[in-house]
Amino acid sequence: MSAVNAIGDYASKIPGAAADIWRQDIVPGWNAHIQPHLSSLADWGGEQWDAVGKALGEIGDGFAILYKGTASEFGQAYKEQFDQMYGGGVQKLEGLLVSAGVPQEDVAAFKQMVVDSFDAAIDVTQDINNRGFSVVVSEMWDGVSHEVASAWGESIQPHLDTAGSWTQEQWANLGTLVREVTDGARSIAQGAPGQFGQNYKEQFNQVCGNAMQQIEDSLVQAGVDRAAIASFRQTVENSLPS
Structure with a gap:
């Protein structure tokens, strides 16, 4: 599995509007900040790519949680739920990318795009519930x-x-x-x-x-x-x- 396939494939596994957020917010950020560095990683093997795919899967699961259940399902607000669901995947992905030689500033920029995208979607859902x-x-x-x-x-x-x-x-x-x-x-x-x-x-x-x-x-x-x-x-x- 290549990284570019991994990031794109997960859009098909995410329900509803979350898939559009993934395509419009996350994929462009990946292509801009991460993919150029990974394209030169000829020495990466299947284990590394599998780890990237698993981390992306955890992040995708975080997207999906918005469209299942209610905010009180885990006794937490949406942002706390998202931190619980996708935070580990983001941290794993961050470590893999840094170990692969992706500059810290590019990893940080991509991570911020992920967080901003989640926060925007969460804010809409909470706002609808409140008002x-x-x-x-x-x-x-x-x-x-x-x-x-x-x-x-x-x-x-x-x-x-x-x-x-x-x-x-x-x-x-x-x-x-x-x-x-x-x-x-x-x-x-x-x-x-x-x-x-x-x-x-x-x-x-x-x-x-x-x-x-x-x-x-x-x-x-x-x-x-x-x-x-x-x-x-x-x-x-x-x-x-x-």
Whole structure:
């Protein structure tokens, strides 16, 4: 197993929106800070790669814990649960990378990206539990534009208000997907359209397309009219700079 395969493979083993966080937050950080150094490790054997894979698996398990059970399952807050679940994997991975000659500053930068990504997802889930899904998600969309927030509130949220059978896991999953899309839309709007040789809409579809599709699938399951969903997506895309 190569390191680049290991980091990518674990996305398929992580449920729901957590897989999108892994792909969008963790894989780019690995490719930027870690992979260039590992590419020259011709003397590494199967034992070392297996150890890397095991550590990545523990980190992936940490991602998955958000979407199982409740915050009180272990008598801890989400951040404490995550420290318990993924902290050991991060420490093992850090030791392996340092022993392989990866500079400490690159290891520290990657580790910080992992922690920041976890914290952001945890904060969304806790915020939804504390203040309610509609309030939190409306604020997220408002960060893109007032028009987007209004469109969500008028065309989408009323249907979700009647989705009484949804579980905490489903609300957390949808909230995390919305965070991914709103963060991506704001980031794209702040950049230059030619940065990746694409216009803003193409960048949005590349960066946020998968998460947006999962949002739409969830809305269909909640009984939202497909025409309303399509209209909302158009409002989101229209909010991007032209």
